[in-house]
Amino acid sequence: MKRREFLRATLAGITAASSAASVFADSPGRRPRILLRSSWQVVNIGDIAHTPGVLALIEKHIPDAEVILWASRDLSAEVAAMEQKRFPKLKVVKGTIGPSGRASSPELADAVAWADFLLHGSGPSFVAAKDVAAFVRHTGKPFGVYGITHGSFQTGDDKPLLGQARFAFFRDSVSLERAKTEGVACPIMEFAPDGAFACDLRDDSRAIEFLKAHGLEDGKFLCCLSRLRHTPYWTIPGDKRAFNERSQARNNEMKEHDHVPLREAIVRIVQHTPLKVLLCPEDMTQMAVGKELIYDKLPEAVKSRVVWRENFWLTDEALSVYVRSAGLFGSEMHSPIMAVGNGIPAIVCRFEEQTSKGFMWRDIGLNDWLFDFDREEDCRRLPDAVLAMANDLDAARAKAARARQFVEQRQQDTMQILRNNLALRDTP
Numbered sequence: 190m191k192r193r194e195f196l197r198a199t200l201a202g203i204t205a206a207s208s209a210a211s212v213f214a215d216s217p218g219r220r221p222r223i224l225l226r227s228s229w230q231v232v233n234i235g236d237i238a239h240t241p242g243v244l245a246l247i248e249k250h251i252p253d254a255e256v257i258l259w260a261s262r263d264l265s266a267e268v269a270a271m272e273q274k275r276f277p278k279l280k281v282v283k284g285t286i287g288p289s290g291r292a293s294s295p296e297l298a299d300a301v302a303w304a305d306f307l308l309h310g311s312g313p314s315f316v317a318a319k320d321v322a323a324f325v326r327h328t329g330k331p332f333g334v335y336g337i338t339h340g341s342f343q344t345g346d347d348k349p350l351l352g353q354a355r356f357a358f359f360r361d362s363v364s365l366e367r368a369k370t371e372g373v374a375c376p377i378m379e380f381a382p383d384g385a386f387a388c389d390l391r392d393d394s395r396a397i398e399f400l401k402a403h404g405l406e407d408g409k410f411l412c413c414l415s416r417l418r419h420t421p422y423w424t425i426p427g428d429k430r431a432f433n434e435r436s437q438a439r440n441n442e443m444k445e446h447d448h449v450p451l452r453e454a455i456v457r458i459v460q461h462t463p464l465k466v467l468l469c470p471e472d473m474t475q476m477a478v479g480k481e482l483i484y485d486k487l488p489e490a491v492k493s494r495v496v497w498r499e500n501f502w503l504t505d506e507a508l509s510v511y512v513r514s515a516g517l518f519g520s521e522m523h524s525p526i527m528a529v530g531n532g533i534p535a536i537v538c539r540f541e542e543q544t545s546k547g548f549m550w551r552d553i554g555l556n557d558w559l560f561d562f563d564r565e566e567d568c569r570r571l572p573d574a575v576l577a578m579a580n581d582l583d584a585a586r587a588k589a590a591r592a593r594q595f596v597e598q599r600q601q602d603t604m605q606i607l608r609n610n611l612a613l614r615d616t617p
Contacts, residue, residue, distance in 0.1 A: 221254045221611040223247060224300055224324075226317045227310030227384075228260035231268045232425055233472040234504040235385060235523020239311040241504070242384035242530075243335060244276055249387075250604035254611065257282060257300045259320070271505050275390055285320065290327035301328060306611055311336035311360060311384035313544060315347040322350050331355050333607060336381045339364035341544040348373050355610045358603055362552045363545035380552060381603040382596045385523050386530035388508065396509030403467075403496045407513045410465040410496075411458060411579060412528075414519035415451055415483060416475055418443050418542040425473045439542070447520060447540070448482040450560075450568045454518060454575040455483065459491045462579045464515060469498045469507070471521040476501065515582055518575050520562065522546055529555070529592055534578055534585035538562050538571065553592045 225247075227240040240258065247254055258281045260269075273279050284297035292298035307324050309317055314337060321332055334357040351357050352374040358381030359365040365380055400406070419436035422428045455466050468479040476499055484497040502510075508527050511517060516534035517525050522543065525535030536558040539547030550559040560567040560574070578585045 222305045224304035238385035238388040242388040245387045286323035307332035309334045318347040336360040361549040390505035392505035412517040414521040450571040454572040534589040
């Protein structure tokens with residue numbers, strides 16, 4: 190899908206934006222109220238980033254709105270504190286709505302009664318479809334869906350529910366076209382980049398301390414992230430997901446194949462540029478992956494310029510490191526998203542097990558930085574592409590800036606549509 194088509198598709202929404210703003214400005218009533226259903230899990234800094242990203246978008250584009258976060262059960266105190274440091278007025282509720290319409294906590298009951306509009310945040314699917322369905326069934330209030338992948342990890346048959354939304358924004362064009370083909374009858378269906386593009390959390394002091402301790406200077410290192418085909422959640426202490434023999438077999442089958450191009454790229458960076466490389470994780474399983482499949486298999490002469498991060502980090506520290514790097518590459522998605530969202534170049538390697546989300550790189554104009562590891566040609570081309578990015582960082586930053594500009598335009602347009610829907614509420 191061409192980027193100009195995305196812009197053309199939202200002309201009606203943009204035209205209505207000024208009238209919506211005027212409704213808010215002239216209304217003597219209260220501020221619009223959004224209940225944001227988001228926060229999926231905390232073992233992955235990308236899943237964490239969805240929530241502060243969408244909160245930042247609302248703060249920027251609908252500053253008169255009030256927001257309550259309806260979080261999932263596993264939102265930890267540490268992650269909540271990180272988010273509330275950035276959004277000090279944020280109220281968080283948890284719980285579910287039962288078959289009778291009764292909320293499982295008084296705080297959730299109050300939030301449901303309080304809200305004008307339910308917004309389902311970015312994610313790998315319509316993650317909280319059951320919660321949204323219960324909200325709609327028992328309140329009759331409107332809802333919208335912001336930046337999801339469609340067609341994998343579905344919560345049952347979510348197509349009829351998507352059709353009831355005021356709008357459904359998909360984070361990759363493959364998902365959007367699939368929803369259309371399946372006959373999802375939502376009045377507004379468009380592309381909206383993943384909410385994590387807008388994430389702006391920071392822990393500069395911790396990042397600076399880490400970089401200094403490992404001899405990494407601003408702008409003089411690249412970040413490399415790698416993963417297995419299926420996340421081995423069963424290796425995370427305290428995670429209750431069961432061992433999956435089939436997934437582990439696929440991981441074992443493909444792990445060497447998927448890491449050869451990354452190791453070769455690192456060797457070329459060390460041999461042909463003055464840059465260092467930081468091996469870092471996006472989820473809690475990836476420190477071990479980076480050690481076993483990259484660091485331990487590098488030539489000894491290369492290891493002296495490669496840093497392996499052995500501990501997990503949260504989104505704020507990670508992003509504070511990314512913005513000090515020269516760029517990112519690897520087989521993860523949300524660290525590159527956060528990087529490009531902050532003007533840092535990033536190359537993405539994808540494979541079928543990651544769903545269609547990687548195609549958003551094509552959708553935002555970065556197809557040259559998208560490599561499909563299910564295609565041997567792309568595996569062979571990756572080291573040259575990483576070296577080319579490293580050898581012309583000015584051009585790489587300009588390319589990232591163009592993608593960021595397109596993303597920000599889509600963010601503005603889609604937030605206008607949310608604003609328009611908020612303006613339709615009845616003012617008491």
